[in-house]
Amino acid sequence: MSARLSVRLARLLNMVPYFIANPGISAAEAAVELGVTTKQLMDDLNQLWMCGLPGYGPGDLIDLSFSEESIEVTFSAGIDRPLRLTSTEATALLVALRSIVEMPGMVDPTAAQGAMAKIESAAGAAAVARHSDDADSDPESTSEERGVRLPEHPAVATVRSALNHSHALRLVYYSASRDAISERVVDPIRIVLVDNHSYLQAWCRHAEGVRLFRFDRIDEANELDEQARPPAAAMAEQSALELFSDDPALPLARLQIASDSVWVLDHYPMNQLALNDDGSIEATMRFATLDWMARMVLGFGSGITVLDPPALVASLRERAGAALAAYGDLEAV
Known part of the structure; x- marks a missing residue:
């Protein structure tokens, strides 16, 4: 519940500068851009109308003129610009953008790199400039270390263009x-x-x-x-x-996925079987080799428990035992 409230609070705080920048926009258009339903948007506006500066008198509250046809801010209560990212948020966003850019064809690299430059500038232009100066002074630094981004492969750009x-x-x-x-x-x-x-x-x-x-x-x-x-x-x-065809000739693993690891269903070809009372999920997944499947499951630690087949369970126990033994040998040194 608290997570949903924090998301709504952030949206409410950013709505005022958004509507200042888009005076007269309709509720339907704004809802699409803000990623909410028209009903949710109107509920947010009614809530926002009762917020403002301490004192909370008629002259202190945010004032809006709104209907489904047109929305305008008549008094902003000082909320004229969008919220700034914290350093942690900016870092997480930069890491995500860089990861996407490094995956050929997923996004237009020019647009993504422009967004990264703006985030880096807002998060600390002076630090970025110092880093660039230090890298430029080192003739042996790589193009990536100097902040020079290599052009996208022409074939990748052509594929994305054909899709568009x-x-x-x-x-x-x-x-x-x-x-x-x-x-x-x-x-x-x-x-x-x-x-x-x-x-x-x-x-x-x-x-x-x-x-x-x-x-x-x-x-x-x-x-x-x-x-x-x-x-x-x-x-x-x-x-x-x-790659993910459900070939009945391949072995089938039955897994129990902990509630904090259910996101794995969005990243691997799994079929959900049941939702347990504790929030964990039972699912199945085809795999080609025991070696690959065992390594994949071990990477999730306690997030995934193998229920079947017995050969995969035995392989996991053997690998886990070998890892514990190696750890014990290190402690003994």
């Missing part, structure tokens, strides 16, 4: 499984992230099926003038990715 314009693509692609280079025409569907690699999910006209093309294996990409035309079934949101 709904155009077909001609790819020259290296297939690692066949150790061969091929040329094919594809109809882009979306960009996906799998195990920290960016892939183009597309309908391959040659194979007549949905395929994944890893960005760092695309040698060339040419955007065609013709419109992309993937079949409707391939465009469906539930269309399975090739």
